[in-house]
Amino acid sequence: MNEIEIGRGKRGTRAYSLDDIAIVPSRRTRDPQDVSVSWQIDAFQFGAPIIGAPMDSVMSPRTAIMLGQLGGLGVLNLEGLWTRYEDPEPVLAEIASLEAETSGNFNPAVTQRLQELYAAPIQPELITARLAEVRESGVVVAGSLTPQRTQEHYKTVVDAGVDLFVIRGTTVSAEHVSQNQEPLNLKQFIYELDVPVIVGGVAGYTPALHLMRTGAAGVLVGFGGAATGANRQATGIHVPMATAISDVAAARRDYIEESGGRYVHVIADGGMGYGGSVVKAFAMGADAVMLGTALARAEEAPGRGWHWGLEATHPDMPRGDRVHVGSVGPLQEILYGPSHHTNGTSNLVGALRRSMATTGYSDLKEFQRVEVIVSPYQAR
Template sequence: MPARDNVEIGLNRFARRGYDLDEVSIVPSRRTRDHDDVSTAWQIDAFRFEIPLVTSPSDAVVSPTTAIGVGQAGGLGVLNAEGLWARYDDPTDVYRQLREAAGPHGGPPVSLLQRLYAEPVKPDLVTARVKELSAAGVTTAVRVSPQHTVQLAPTVLAAGVDLLVIQGTIVSAEHVTRAGEALNLKEFIADLDVPVIVGGAADYQTTLHLMRTGAAGVIVGVGADSWSTSDTVMGIRVPLASAIADAAAARRDYLDETGGRYVHVIANGRIETSGAIARALACGADAVQLGEPLRVAAEAPGGGVWWDSVAAHPRLPRGSTSAAAEPRGTLEEVLLGPADEADGRTNLFGALRRTMAKTGYRDLKEFQRVDLVIGGTGAEAPGPGHLAG
């Protein structure tokens, strides 16, 4: 396991020092390069993407239409097989209720989310949504939670999904339970013909264990964003820069262990600006998982309101909801520009291309070797009530 500075927090009690993305800065130290000569493409298994984007499976930003739009823009849209589009034949009225319940200073109440998500998941709707994505000609990806993988995965796979995403706040290779049979990821993945992305992982050892299950990609981070309450509710907070670096070390060690099998690291946390995307990739991630930044796209089904999937948990919600944000442009403009403000919220991946050009790297694998320095400017430091991820 990689060495890490330990800090004594009390008599004979130590904690590992960790760093978040806003504490890490990229240092230009090589030649510069024309931005047209830079590639932001990456490939997982047989699927190539022009931008290193995997969407969060939040219903606030991902509908079948936006998943297709992300695919056409060069990223991977992930639809939630346990979300509104799998519970309602037409969730238009559900979205209307959520938008109308959002005020100028806050989002719809979590209790409303819980009520709307109490509608059962309908397997035939899951099948219909996957086929809709496939018919559009984009790479199809669907998320299931670890708790419902055994029940829902056969439906998703039979519908012809290209990539299966098994994602929870924290996922382990082996879940221990006294109530029924637990999901064994290694056995489950071994029986599949499609690549699987699993997560989230929070440290080197968990990432390595998940890689050993046969996963094609591991999501690193617990998804904490500006509206996450995982820290308040459960005391869990993951400094994402350190978590990504640990996962990159696990990726390297697993590559050596297997004689060449490369597993992709996908960073998921408080990545809300183009600068944070660049820092996450510089720390060693192959791609980033974005949710909240996409709510300002005109096509976002939530109409600018944001909530994570765990905010609707029936027993222990771990996230609040946002007020509605004004659209900042089309989905393509948010992802690829042009930007009309200098706040890092639009042209997210065009900015990444510029960063890579300014530091002289031609592709993402090279860019992972860029020099880093500790000492954030505070420009993206958490505001009042914010819980860093």
Template sequence: MSEWIGINRRARRCYGFDEISLVPGRRSINPEDVDTSVELCGFKFDIPIIAAAMDGVVDPKFAVEMSKLGGFGILNLEGVYTRYEDPYEVIDKIVSATDEEATRLVQEIYLEPIKEELIYKRIREIKEKDAICVVSSIPQKATKFGKIAEEAGADIFVIQATVLTVEHFSSSYESVDLAKFCKEMKIP
């Protein structure tokens, strides 16, 4: 069911919720007999729901709750949770900012450097609650943050990008070698 999208490359069409209509058929099934679980990288999740790696969506507490409910939330290792010891104070500032102040404020907040010790701390906060810990970073930081996440005890590391290919070339930064990265990582 895949289509050719380039030379030697195939992809399957994916659908969003707004593109699907469920219509009654000739058969029905008892909801207790439906299995919505999914297995990913050796981890079984009871519900097929992934919370996005965005500061406004996933914090360590939410990641723990999603794990307990059967899904998972991805903690963005480049967000406020790894830049500030007390990220909730920063988030409160954003929430209470006027529309005119918000953009400038967010830009200033993300100028704060990422602190490796906070990466360790946030991952431990999730793992101490017996939750599956999924974290992410952009490709340019994946090699560095992937190793830190692995050492800190994360279960899964996600490279987040709008578009990600096996080979990427850039003259302005070093790109991640995905094959090498995946081979060297001890976690999926």
């Protein structure tokens, strides 16, 4: 019913971003302290449904441990600087010091330097060492590889004792076709693996349903790195997050019936730099959110106020930029407050609690049923 005529030869579906919708209070209210924001995937329980995106500007072993101790889940980028350099701190400092254009953050010289720095080979022993460091802290251990690198490094990751395995790419399908190399058979891979797998991104009903049929424990919705990505400009590919989450949540609903009750978690990934967007992701049907920009603003973030993803470092087709996000405060404050900002950059969990309480819902599964309206946001 949202299909419109673009021209005589093409029709398309109208889609909505998280900024285009708003939550409607329509029932009783609750005390925010009576609201539960806990989340469980497989055997792992978390106090908050917050996942740190596997991006070098967001998650280091130290910040992954901190996030885990604060009730969330930190995911290490196992193709990043922490597995390419014994000591990545000088490299991170150099990236933060690279000059930006006066008109913005986008400088070809910065992209070229990122490509050079990420050309260093991945060292399997460093994958083992970084994951071991997180494991020693007692928090849940999670690491991420792209589909292209999974077959090369997954045994090292599993042998290191990872609890959750994340396969994250710009767009991931269950039916990748290649005439040049043997593609990763996701269904066989997940079946043979002894740990739960989260896989994505995906932004539509049908590809999400196919990924759920592979046996994945969770599906990432979106293309990741929204604040740093230039995928729409470079390739023309983009789906607004509100519609994407809703479509994938519908696939989850139908897969439950198809599979006889198997539940696959929907994890929104990208486009949620502020508390209001995080809240609306759950309203559209997400079980958890994977945050990049919001956590890159933490004082402890390895990016030192800058933010970038693997898309920005691709040797042939970079589809992202290093962007300046600044620093808001400690990670604890960004998640739980107390906030000193009115723009939704801190106390993200508190914002979720308050919205759930204001609309009368006691847990996240109930909150997915909250009423929403289409109300495009106007900047004040």
